[in-house]
Amino acid sequence: MTVTEHELEAQFERTVASEGRVEPRDWMPEGYRKTLIRQIAQHAHSEIIGMQPEGNWILRAPSLRRKAILLAKVQDEAGHGLYLYSATETLGVDRGELTEKLIDSKQKYSSIFNYPTLTFADIGVIGWLVDGAAIVNQVPLCRSSYGPYARAMVRICKEESFHQRQGYELLMTLMAGTDAQRAMVQDAVDRWWWPSLMMFGPADGDSPNTQQSMAWRIKRHTNDELRQRYVDMTVPQAEALGVTLPDPALRWNDDRQAHDFGDIDWDEFMQVVKGAGPCNAQRLANRRAAHEGGQWVRDAAAAYAVKHAAREVPAA
């Protein structure tokens, strides 16, 4: 490392330590850049893959109001994907490259989207539990040390909160509905609760990169801290809703002033992460089909742009 690089690194460290923002034009350590790219890409991929389980119910949404809400939500996810891929572009990688890595299983997305949506109540539960967990994960990232990511997160978190409220509102409606609707909600909660806890990642002891990411201010809390915060936030919401969270060990601990909860099935988690979840193959096959099936369209747009670059584009 040259003297100048030492100086640059020292300045970077100062910026980060003083809660300043690193911008695309600033010098940054290669590890920081790589970690950020991986993290933001994974987040972007999650938005895109996350369109599928919800998209599964758009055509069958049982009221036009819910159809419009769901369609708009999935559209927002595509939009989030766009902001996030843009943020990675400021780090020197483009969307096409990342999409290739996604469909070749070289980059990951949130494992939660490898579970199927089996009833319309799943749409509500995804809003409540999955978006809820995402928000707990993401709110601290609005203060990420990397400027473009932090700014994207501010916008995304605002929309996610809106989605979460819509999901909860759907569940309230179903719980006030027929017996079949209430049963549907409980069943969905039973299936999604544990996977939502897994969204915070491995227990702290098994998460070796956390310390570095925290030092770089691209992660602000440990996995277990966030998981606990989520449980504590969600339990009263479940009570208000009138559903039972499927964990007999879940109870308030007066000493800790927090909820105790049961052991997560880390084997299931690892299976899903490794690609053997219920929907991994399907999600990737769909994404691949859309990407490869759209190649001719992207090629056409590129060819057209080249042809018409020199002259004015004629108005339609």
Added chain:
Amino acid sequence: MTVTEHELEAQFERTVASEGRVEPRDWMPEGYRKTLIRQIAQHAHSEIIGMQPEGNWILRAPSLRRKAILLAKVQDEAGHGLYLYSATETLGVDRGELTEKLIDSKQKYSSIFNYPTLTFADIGVIGWLVDGAAIVNQVPLCRSSYGPYARAMVRICKEESFHQRQGYELLMTLMAGTDAQRAMVQDAVDRWWWPSLMMFGPADGDSPNTQQSMAWRIKRHTNDELRQRYVDMTVPQAEALGVTLPDPALRWNDDRQAHDFGDIDWDEFMQVVKGAGPCNAQRLANRRAAHEGGQWVRDAAAAYAVKHAAREVPAA
């Protein structure tokens, strides 16, 4: 024409005139062969295209019994197609060639299959009216002068009668059902009645080939004779069923000892024949997609047969 050909032709004429059977090995005039090929191919194509309107309801059949009946019926139609294409093979043309002519619109199929099936009652009405008309057309063909065609028709007519009874039985069930079911039947009858009359082809004055085909005993009655027979046969069935045939001019004529009926919309008939019916494009596009989509499979079977022609095919 050589002397021998004169003799052959004279013998052919005698065979036909004496209600004998012409067999594949026998000499036959080129016009006879061509007319037969066109007629049998058109019949075969009709069976195959006819699978589509009925196939449209297999996945949605509202009881398992009806699903099994419908699936078996459509399967029989594939089987009829097979016999009939085999009959054309005895005349020196193969199935692949005829299929190409079908999808290139160089050969026709019965125009009736260019109408859509809009409700499940259409399935019953197709059995009753469309198969009914087909039987009236086809029973005389069991005495066709061309042996292979006559024998195929015997088998086909037997199955068609069975289908017609099943269709009528479905309609009886629906008429004994709910108001909605009865309305469905009447609506289907309203849509299919006139097209079923068109199945007998143009009025005799507009059917120039009829005389030659009758002389060759590959057609035994004129279009209008068969149409009248069909109307007379169907009116009492409609009464027994409790449906109204949509023709205010339809009434018994005591002088003729037959039913009078209204004018057929020959403009609509010509439109459909020319390819501008409600479903022509769809039917041909589907057939083309199946044929072209299956090319790789047929190629594989051919390649495998060549590879394994010399050695014994290993048992699976």
Added chain:
Amino acid sequence: RADLAAYCLMLADDALIAAQRLAGWTAKAPELEEDVALANIALDLLGQARVLLSRAGHLGAAEPFRAGPQDDEDVLTYFRDDRGFRNVTLVETDLGDFGRTIAWILVLSSWRLALMQRLTGSRDPVLAAVAGKAVKELAYHRDYAAQWTLRLGDGTELSHARMQAGLDDVWPFVEELFLPHDVERRLAEAGVAVDPAELRGEVDGVLEQVLPLATLTRPERAAVGLVGGRGGRDGVHTESLGTVLAVMQSLARAHPEATW
């Protein structure tokens, strides 16, 4: 009043079924921007459909289908059978690939925009208001489709072929757009509705402008025939609609007592 209800249903069903078809692109578009844009068009059309269905419901159109506690818009969407839908058949057709989808949006939005522009002058204040909002939305849809028609038509050899094929496939359904139904004719005479026969010139004008620029040719395909003189506006549809509705209505019909 019955005429006005029927007319609201026609305009509503066109938008509703078109939105349902477009929603089928979710997570399948060739680019994220297109995912966003197609969802946008679907949402606009869905919004138009909802106002018009509610209006039709207000005029009594939902009563024959009411089976539970649902809003009029949902009764009309989920508890009507195929034969009760009044949409033109174009909107129910399979969207096929992106080229065909673009051709479909181009034709549909050019036609609906021309219609809605005229409808802003309707004597019926609700229709005029719906149209006023719809005009802005449809102008965007048409522009979006026109831009893509140019890119695909004048892009690569492959995209040109697919765009032309898509246009060809859509073409048989265009003629029906200009066939007036008796209800439309009567209401047009009363200054309430638009006679669709009047829209042909404007739609042709758009296509005459866009297609040559896109190096595409106007298809020569026979129009889809009517069934005994009846088409989509009379509830006589293609075989596609039944399956579209089967999926769309499945959950609502499984729980006729429920609201969501």
Added chain:
Amino acid sequence: RADLAAYCLMLADDALIAAQRLAGWTAKAPELEEDVALANIALDLLGQARVLLSRAGHLGAAEPFRAGPQDDEDVLTYFRDDRGFRNVTLVETDLGDFGRTIAWILVLSSWRLALMQRLTGSRDPVLAAVAGKAVKELAYHRDYAAQWTLRLGDGTELSHARMQAGLDDVWPFVEELFLPHDVERRLAEAGVAVDPAELRGEVDGVLEQVLPLATLTRPERAAVGLVGGRGGRDGVHTESLGTVLAVMQSLARAHPEATW
């Protein structure tokens, strides 16, 4: 009794959903002979499903779903939701192209044949009789699929690639076939049912014989995971089943009072 009803449903639903999927090939097969053969397989499976559904109905399985005057087999087919279906998820998957369909039939019929062969010795006389008939049918299905596996695998380069891809796509659903459900285990101990874990050897044996002859390789694909330990036999399905049922049940549910 509840166990026996549940077991009948499992075997019935496997056949019912498989038949429904196969019926989707109608008028789309690569050759007329294949149209006939696929319909035949679908009809055989539908027949097996009907007997088993009636039996389950006899044992009370239809009561919770009864809404109208339908027979038990139709109540169970048309008025159960997705979560009530007990089929393995393999049968609900999209059949894809002809290669994948053949792979699917090969696996499914080898497995079901091995199961039914053992079930002919069931202490339950009805199951034994159903199995006796099914064995003959399934032997034909397996043979049909094996013959086509050879032709496609050892046909052209393209057909080889597609057949292998079809097999690869089907593979993740194979593991579930051998996972015993508690009901199966209990009834197997009672000599009534077959423990599916026992079938692995026989199915593997078939594949070990056919795949090399067809120049295909046994796929190495991760099995589809369960959801909290639950799979198709527990009513936890893939997203495909919902749409399959939406279409299948649409008409029957639109007329809950009707019989057909």
